[in-house]
Amino acid sequence: MAPDTHCCSRADLRRRLPVLAWLPNYSLRWLRMDVIAGLSVGLTVIPQALAYAEVAGLPPQGSCWTSSPALSLKASHPLPASQLALDRSRVGDAILGLVCMVLLLVLKLMREHIPPPHPEMPLGVKFSRGLVWTVTTARNALVVSFAALIAYAFEVTGSHPFILTGKIAQGLPPVRMPPFSVTTDNKTISFSEMVQDMGVGLAVVPLMGLLETIAVAKSFASQNNYRIDANQELLAIGLTNVLGSLVSSYPVTGSFGRTAVNAQTGVCTPAGGLVTGVLVLLSLDYLTLLFYYIPKSALAAVIIMAVAPLFDVKIFRRLWLVQRLDLLPLCVTFLLSFWEIQYGILAGTLVSLLILLHSVARPKTQVSEGQILVLQPASGLHFPAVDALREAMTKRALEASPPRSAVLECTHVSNIDYTVILGLGELLEDFQKKGVTLAFVGLQVPVLRTLLAADLKGFQYFTTLEEAEKSLQQEPGTQPYSIREDTAPEHRSSLLKSPSGP
Template identity: 55%
Template sequence: MPGSRCPLPVLRWLPRYSRAWLPLDVLAGLAVGLTAVPQALAYAELAGLPLQYGLYSSFMGCFVYCLLGTAKDVTLGPTAIMSLLVSSYASHQPGYAVLLAFLSGCIQLAMGLLRLGFLLDFISCPVIKGFTSAASITISFNQVKNILGLQGIPRQFFLQLYETLRRIGETRAGDAVLGLSCLAALAGLRAMKSHLPQAVPTAPLAVRISHLIVWICATARNALVVLSAGLVAYSFQVMGCQPFRLTGSIPQGLPPFQPPCFSLALPNGTVPFASMVQDMGVGLAVVPLMGLLESVAIAKAFASQNGYRIDPNQELLALGVANVLGSFVSSYPITGSFGRTAVNAQSGVCTPAGGLVTGALVLLSLAYLTSLFYYIPKAALAAVIISAVVPMFDAGIFRTLWRVQRLDLVPLCVTFLLCFWEVQYGIVAGVLVSGLLLLYSIARPPIKVSEGAVLLVQPGSSLHFPAVEHLRASVCSRALAASPARSVLLDCSHVSSIDYTALLGLAELLQELHRHGLSLAFCGLQDPVLQVLLSADLEGFQHFPSREEAGEALAALPGWERCRELGGSRAEPPTSTAESTGLIQ
């Protein structure tokens, strides 16, 4: 499904919707819904919010993306990474979380309208890998307290690590056994699905039914494990004992449709809008950017895998609208979910219409099933989160970068380590380190120098102001250190642009070589660079169409004054490359 700039991409696929697609879309929507409901409860716990807010965040994105999305596989909703960020910036207050969704959506919407999706390119792959790997560890360890049945554990990672180890003796046996059992069951079902062979249409009916049952159980493993754990907890409740910590009561019914609160009433006073924004701080940049990055990356990955194209700026619009409208139904910030998108794709979804089924299933759960969620053990939800985030840790990236490009390990390790302290510090520091490495490569471009009758200098990239002093010093030192001193030929075949500061540096280089009786000539100039140099009216500027002609001329006329005898002080642009021979005057 190719990308489009149409404001309503639904108008592209709906008129050609086929009846054959309907059962596949419904099946995929149900599979994603059965995954989304237990994950929503678990992610709300991770975000530090009442559990119903996970469900509030899980349906609006499905409906909006059906209208505005350009990828058939993507599903929007709460994710582990976004929940971790909300936990960091929303102060565990639902009012802050909902307002953060509204403001993030506005920022994303503005970026989409201004077509600023290219800004995401400045977040390098090592930074992303460092963040997601650190998030995998911090999110998993954050749920260890629920697996062990511990309470009162701080949320800061290092304090959490210390307190968990100090209080390990207070572990509740029931929660620990149930949590570990759920983890083992989820791992087994995941492995079963990865090794499940393709269904053979010609196989006997019993074989096909068995294959379908195994596939459904493996795909909806989160719902299956949470349901089983709930039944176990309910059985103990009936018998008059309860060895597990339960989710507890969740308000039943749909959230009211109303704008987010722009001030927050607390027992000790009212927090105005300006103070709420100040409290969120850098989160107003980190949350929308990470949401955009996660969603667009997922959309691109599945579009490439399944043979269609997306429009990244349209994806930004879809995500922005989903977050803005989601805030009107008490949603916290959402983004594309890799796990649920994978379930959607593997279920054979044909169009974004599958999201309508997922959203409807979440609404039905809110309207009729929340009373049943009371008996879900927190250890089971913790197992669901850990199972979802463990695959995010990419140990292989460290080995790969060590083998391929060791310098990229610097932003990776900086991001990875600082994210254990504070997520925002890790991301910002990683981006800054990546930027410094990029600037260093611009300031120190590769320069190849070959000695002969003349000194041949080949810059490996364009010339901009950070690099000009390095180039000038390198050329002068090599030209004057040679015995005898040599004129310089600057081969600019790899230089596609030049700025004013670099132009001044070249003028100084011309004058310095002139003072020592040497010449500087250019060859291989691309038209935009040639026009800039001609417009600058540099005294003594010489341009040759080829390296060979320039080398012969400079070798024969090494002195500045002798060059002026044949060529004049300035070159004129040739009418065409074919007509340019010898020294261009």
């Protein structure tokens, strides 16, 4: 037997290990962009993680350890809007945050208006352009550093107008197996008790993490014209959480905010994450004092300005013109995300599922009125749609005066289940009680074979609609083409033995 050439091929390795795709072609231009992006993200990782740890009421060092492995995705999640409280706002933080947002906006506009380089550009102009480009590209790191210097100056004078990041524990986390039991208050909690205490959160937390990760990936993929491999995203998030458990980190997901910072600073390859990881590792051991003075308001400004461009206002008008029903899950997700982003994603998913189920239960049907009623479902016929089909047939054909025969055009029906068969059988009985006929047209071979095997009383089918209408319009007593007692066994046997193809 020839070996499987597709197993562990070079293409599979490049897909599962993307470093094999970008590292051989790595350039110095990419290195400059990745370093700037890595530093910019790194300067927001630790203070942001500490802020989320404070909100969650968890030890701050765990959130820092989450960001430290170079293999990890950017972890914790955007700060929920429910944490915003105007009654607890501080004037100093509000002013500093607004100033930082203005500076970030000005630097962003400057970068967008930098003239493109050309060979005839003088050396001095090239140098000035490069300096402006570097400053505007690294604007997040510069603004955070600027805010930290201002905060330090106020702290030296004894004034405390800003909420600072504060102290964090130094040192790297020990690598060890996660504990499967803990002792608190002289009581040992076993692993099974931990699982019971987590309850539904054991399933909800991973589900929300996966949904958020895929949402982040799809958002930036659509903006930057590339496709994502959902399986690879799930593999990465799973591997990262397994490795993170060895260093006592928090659960890891994708992050809208940090991904936006990473993208807006011009990252070219995943090497930017390596720079971030190195910076975090160094800061955990040597630079914690420098991060002490970073105001949380400056960090909030960086995140707001990075995430704001992701909000596409035009999508509302496009959906209104193209598919208005899609506005429903969009608005539900948007509004509930102000409460908790996880609830917003889950609610939007459920609404989309309900819309999908509604389309299955109420398929669009083309109706041709006349002496004979013709109904053609525009999509497949599944069990939720049987009641709607029966209702339409009853109202249009059986409750008419006088009752009339009908044809069910099944060209778009590729398969049916047992519930559909039962519903069609009851519908055939209803037609027989009224003394009229229900015929089937355009049955695909697998569907026809299933209906013949069900041996429905009064089942009749035709190859074309013209044949059905001609037969049903004949004088009373003339039977249309159907499975009669003398030919049914033979004909049914040949169909049941035929191949499944059309």
